[in-house]
Amino acid sequence: MKKVLVTGGAGFIGANLVRQLLAAGYAVRVLDNFATGQRSYLDGLPIELVEGDILDRAVVETAVRHVSGVIHLAAQTSVPDSVANPLYDCQQNVLGTLNLLEACRQSGVPRFVFASSNAPLGRQLPPAHEEQAPLPISPYGASKLAGEGYCLAYHGSWGLGTIVLRFANLYGPFSGHTKGVVSLFYKAILANRPLTIYGDGQQTRDFIYVGDLCRAIQLGLESNISGELFQIATGMETTILELTEKIAAITRQSVQVNHAAERVGDIGQNYSAVSKAEKLLGWRPTTTLEAGLAQTWEWFLANR
Ligand SMILES: NC(=O)c1ccc[n+]([C@@H]2O[C@H](COP(=O)([O-])OP(=O)(O)OC[C@H]3O[C@@H](n4cnc5c(N)ncnc54)[C@H](O)[C@@H]3O)[C@@H](O)[C@H]2O)c1
Known part of the structure; x- marks a missing residue:
């Protein structure tokens, strides 16, 4: 049975994704510090829980041991909070991501899926697409862009199987604690x-149902495409x-x-625009x- 690590697995997207991965036959380890995630979302699930912080190097090294892939969801996720406290946002989203990538490189983890957003693109004429030059207008957009950059750099420099997914606006079950x-x-x-x-x-906004997104994440995990970025949305x-x-x-x-x-x-x-994900990952959203x-x-x- 393949084991995957989901950082931020107790959060909104994580709670949905963990259930989907378990149903698909994966063994799942969750790394979460419950900053925003809810313990109750994981109640009764047959998972391995590592309670800790993505900024803690020792915790992260333990968490990535013997996994065949990492789905990195844990983050500071609020645009207004990033405006109020850009240094905290940078620590969580840039250093936290770098910590995970480095642990994956050292442990030889082959696959890494990064949760990004359209925020790196800033205010541009839609549709957002993979060829646009990023022009972030918030610290959150800047920190997600840096995370994307490090993911692609770890592929370019060491061949780590990283893939970046830019999620549109999510909604769905297990979002009671979010500010969506x-x-x-x-x-x-x-x-x-x-x-x-x-x-x-x-x-x-481009509202995408979390179940559709989780299918895209799993396809990204199982794909052998690396060093690429995809918009995940409805169009x-x-x-x-x-x-x-x-x-x-x-x-x-x-x-x-x-x-x-x-x-x-x-x-x-x-x-x-979602044609790249459709063409290369074979994914398209199905929920109205x-x-x-x-x-x-x-x-x-x-x-x-
Ligand atoms: N929800 C959306 O609409 C949306 C859109 C675009 C991108 N994203 C991205 O998707 C990812 C997941 O978002 P979400 O909506 O599920 O958010 P969420 O806040 O529900 O989940 C984040 C999870 O990460 C955990 N976490 C936060 N900081 C941590 C740390 N330092 N160490 C360990 N765990 C930590 C939280 O406790 C929580 O369980 C984030 O990276 C976010 O930026 C979300």
């Missing part, structure tokens, strides 16, 4: 509070106002909206926004 817009909206509805929209609500653009309408329809609630000032580092129009939002709402209702 779908999670914030569902929590507000459950608490009978108005939804907060920053700016005019005409900003767009569809949805405004925050359209999302609000869909959520009102699914929850059958008449939602109230508060408009607040646009946030520093936020991007106006954002969606991604309506179906994914409905499944996510069921999870929020069951875990309120």
